[in-house]
Amino acid sequence: MNSGYCINGHEIEAEFRFCVMCGAERPNAMEEKTSVATPEHLVITIDESDPLATAETVKSSIGYLEPVTDVSPQVTSQSNYERRMQLDKARDEAYAEVSALENLQQNVAEWEQRNNHSFLAKTSAVMQKNIAEADGLLTQYNRTVDSLRIPEAGTMAKLRKSFHRKLLWQTILIPLLSYLIYKIPRIPNRNVQRFFDGVQPSMKVILIYATVIYLVLLLGALIAYYRGWSTYQRKVITTLWQLQIVSRNVDQVRSEQGRLKSLYPQVNEWLVILGHSLTNPWRIRKEWFESSIGDLNEASLPNSLRISQAHEDDGPAMMGMQRYAAERFMSRGWRAKVFADQIDVIRESIGLPKDRLNVDMLDQDILYSPNGPRALIRTNIEELPILESIGRRQLLPLIKEVQKEAITKSRPPVNEIRKATIKTQKVAAEDEENSELTPWDEFLGFSIPVQGKPRTPLSVFSLSDSGKVAAHHDRYTTFMIVPERFKEKVYGVDDNQLHTYGETTKLPMDVVVRADFTGPIPAQDLLFLEKTAAQRAAAEEKESKPKSEFKKDKGI
Structure with missing residues (x-):
């Protein structure tokens, strides 16, 4: 940190211009002020150029955003702000379309992933794999046939010509050389005699050597011919063997391919039918x-x-x-x-x-x-x-x-x-x-008579005074149909009037039937018919009385 002193000797920190003790100005304060560089000014400019004029064709995944080339006078009169708003609106619409396409792609991917794990999809994948494997085998066999090297035609003829040529040359040259070997040493010339040093092989020796050489050369020619013939035969046998294997395998693969192509559609139909039959066999309303x-x-x-x-x-x-x-x-x-x-x-x-x-x-x-x-x-x-x-x-x-x-x-x-x-x-x-x-x-036992609590078909309050005196409410007969297990719970019912059904009886429900019978009860003994019965009795009594007849011959 820079420090200075005022005229009175007080220390002044670098960030202060005046002394805090006496108020005097620091001597070098003006120099530091002038030495500070002037900061750069921030210049803000407004681009008045037409953005549509400099726009380029932008290629995207959903099409092209082309600049407007034919601008009407009404459009040119719009401000730059309105044009930017139009571009922003078009951009938002493009983003919305891209978002919709991405959502559609995601839904399709989810649907594909969900269906790829089904048994039908897995079986279809296996069937397609088998058919593709059969097609690959056929392609491989075709390449094998194309890569086979067929032996050249005329190979045996060339071998025979070579053998005959060798045999002809050795048949001509060996007797000729034998004759020369026999005659040349016997030429009466000193130089010739000196060259052979007096050696004059006999005809017998020459014939023996000639015969041996002839046989050796003949054997070599035969060996060469046999070697060429065996090589050619091996190539022919190998080629035929490969062709037979390829032919047999191609027949099997084509037969299997035809069987798979005819069987797999039926398997697919069966899987669809069985899938619906197992997963959705019926519908319940x-x-x-x-x-x-x-x-x-x-x-x-x-x-x-x-x-x-x-x-x-x-x-x-x-x-x-x-x-x-x-x-x-x-x-x-x-x-x-x-x-x-x-x-x-x-x-x-x-x-x-x-x-x-x-x-x-x-x-x-x-x-x-x-x-x-x-x-x-x-x-x-x-x-x-x-x-x-x-x-x-x-x-x-x-x-x-x-x-x-x-x-x-x-x-x-x-x-x-x-x-x-x-x-x-x-x-x-x-x-x-x-x-x-x-x-x-308990619900079935509501209508079963309980001991000590008789249930009558008619209440006492439904009887008139004469009915109560006659005690019609105590005189009744009950008939019941109950399950076998309720037989011991029924009281006050005669065995002749109680009917039961066994637990093994196949009924769609449990039922308890009770029928109470009483009477006959006269109408006047019922409270709601008492007045009607009295009126009817009075009317009948009135009708039953004889009418008095007036006789004129009798006086009063």
């Missing part, structure tokens, strides 16, 4: 989940009839019925049965006889038959009416069997249904907690 009690005519129901619905929850009773239904339905061969029912429903919907469309004919169908059994099944197996018909065929027998077998054995708790509040839909979870549940047997 939403209305089928609703109760049919809502269709009852309330006016036709007697006041003494009490109805209840089984409570659907996750309790042991409902789980037992579900387990029973699953065991009954998902037995061995149930998928084959459902598939046969699907074919029968489709056959009935298109009006074909049974011998024209069945399971056996699907496998015997020819390839690429537009009106064949597989094509008909493939076209109609996704129709909603057919799926609903199949569901009706499968569920109705199961429902009846569950009602006959499972529901009377599991005996879930019930909700009593009043005629004013008949339920047509399942109760919500929060409503089920607040609803009053009644055990199965």
